[in-house]
Amino acid sequence: MFEAVAFYLFAFLTIAMFFITVTTSQALYALTALAAGMIFISAFFFILGADFLGVIQIIVYTGAVMALYAFGMMFFDTTRKVKEKRGNRYIIVGLSTLTAVLIVVIFAAPMVSKNIVALYPVIEDAGNIQLVGVILFTKYLIPFEVAAIMLLVAMVAGIVLAGKKMDISLTLMSSEEIKKEENKKVLS
Amino acid sequence: MDSAYLIETIIKVVVILLIFSALAGIGTYFERKILAFMQRRLGPMNVGPYGLLQVAADGIKLFTKEDIIPTNVVTPIFKIAPVITAATAFMAAAAIPFLPPFEVFGYEVHPIVADVNIGILYVLGMMAVGFYGPLLGGMASANKFSLLSAARTAAVFISYEVVTGLSLLAPIMMVGSLSLIDFNEYQAGGIGDWIVWSQPVAFILFWISAFAETGRTPFHLIANDHEIIDGFGTEYSGMRWGLFFIGEYANMFFISFVIPLIFLGGYGDGSLFGALGLLGKMSFFFFFFLWTRAAWPDVRPDQLMWLCWKILMPIAVINVVITGFVMMF
Known part of the structure; x- marks a missing residue:
C-alpha cells in the first residue's frame, strides 16, 4: 500500500515539476523545478530497493543542476522573464508528443511481448554497491572504460580551452603592461 | 510494514526534530558565549541567569517579526529557499x-x-x-550582493563536493560498506581500531570540507560577512531568516556526529561509556567549529578555489591510490 501511495505521489510530483520546467518562461522557476524533478525521480529508485542508485541520482543531479544555475546567473537576470521566440506551435506540440510516444513504445514493447530475461541474476547476500560494482566490471566493462576515456578527453579539452594565457594575471599587472599585452593581441 | 514499526519511526522522527531544533537554538547561545569568552567579553548576560533565556528571547523575536517579502523578488522561490535549508538538514539526520x-x-x-x-x-x-x-535565496532576492553570495555558494558547493567524496572514498574502501553502523562495527574494538590512525589524511581532508559543507568560518564567505551584510539572507526577515539559521546549526550538529562515526570509533561497543563518548566527541567537533570562528579569518574566494583544486583534491586522489595499493598487496 505504502509503495503504491509513494509511487503515485512521486509520479505526480515528477511530472508536475518537469511540466513547469518546460512551460515556464522564468529561468529561475525552470531551473528549480528541474532540480526538484530530478530529486523526486530518486524516489523511484528507493521504492525499487536500489538505494545506491537513488542517492547517486540525488548527488549527481544536484551538482549538475547547480552548474546550470551558475550558467543561468552569468547569462540572464534570473528574476525577470525570458522573452521566448515561439515558432510554429503545432509543429512543436506534434513533434514532442510523437517523441514521447515513441520512447514509451520503445521501452514498453519488450515488456509487453515478455521478451525480457535477466541474464545476470542477482547475487544472493550481496549489497547494492557490490552488485553495481560486479555488473560494471563484467557486463559493462567496455562501456565503462570508454566512458572513462571520454571523460579524460573532455577534461584535457577543457583544460586546453580554459588554460590559455593562464600564466599572466591581469590583477598583478600595471595598466601599461596590460596595454602592451593588448597591443600584442594576446588579450582579445 | 507493521504498525509498531510505523509508530516507532514517527516517534523517532518527532524526537529528533524536537531535540535538534532546540539544540540549534541552544547552539547559538553556545556560539555567542564561546566567542565572547575567546574575545574577553561576557556575551549574553541580561536575559535569565548567565543569559540562558536569550535563546527564548531570540525565538520570540524571530517568530513574531513581520515576514517581509520585498517588491522585486521571485516570490515562490524566495519563500521556499529557507525551508529547503532547514528541511534537508533534518532529512540528513535520518541515516x-x-x-x-x-x-x-x-x-x-x-x-x-x-x-x-x-x-x-x-x-x-x-x-x-x-x-x-x-x-535560491540569493538568486531570488533581486539584490546584487545576494546574487554574489549565491554565486559563491555554487562555487563552494561544486568544488568541495569533490573533496568530501574523494576523502571519504579511502575509509569506504577499507570498511567495504556505506552504512554508518557498519563503520561503527568496524571500529568497535577500541581506540586502536579507529580509522583515523590508518587514514589520518582522509580525516583532515574530510574535516576541512566539513567546514565548507556547513559554510562555517574559514569558508563563511557564502554569507559575505566582510561586506557587512548577510549574503543570501540580506533580504530575509523574521522566521524565514531563522530557518536558514536552524538549518546551518542542525547541519553543524549532524556533521559533528558524522565525523566521529566515520573516523573516531563512533559509539564503540555500544555500552553507556561508548554512547557518552560519542556525545563527547560530537561536542568537541561542535566546539571546534566555534573555536575556528573565533580564531581564523575568512579565506578569499580565490584562495578557496586554490585550496580545493590545487591542494586538497590532489592529496585526496593520492590518498585513494595509496590506500588501494596497500589494500591490494
Missing part, C-alpha cells in the same frame, strides 16, 4: 545513528530513523541539496 541501540521497558530501540545501507552517501547527498537554500 545517522545517534546512540547505540538500547532497551526501554523491554523494547529494543535503535536510535536511527532509517538504517539504509548507503547511510553516509545519503547524509552527504542531503547536505549537498541543502546548498540550494542559500543559492
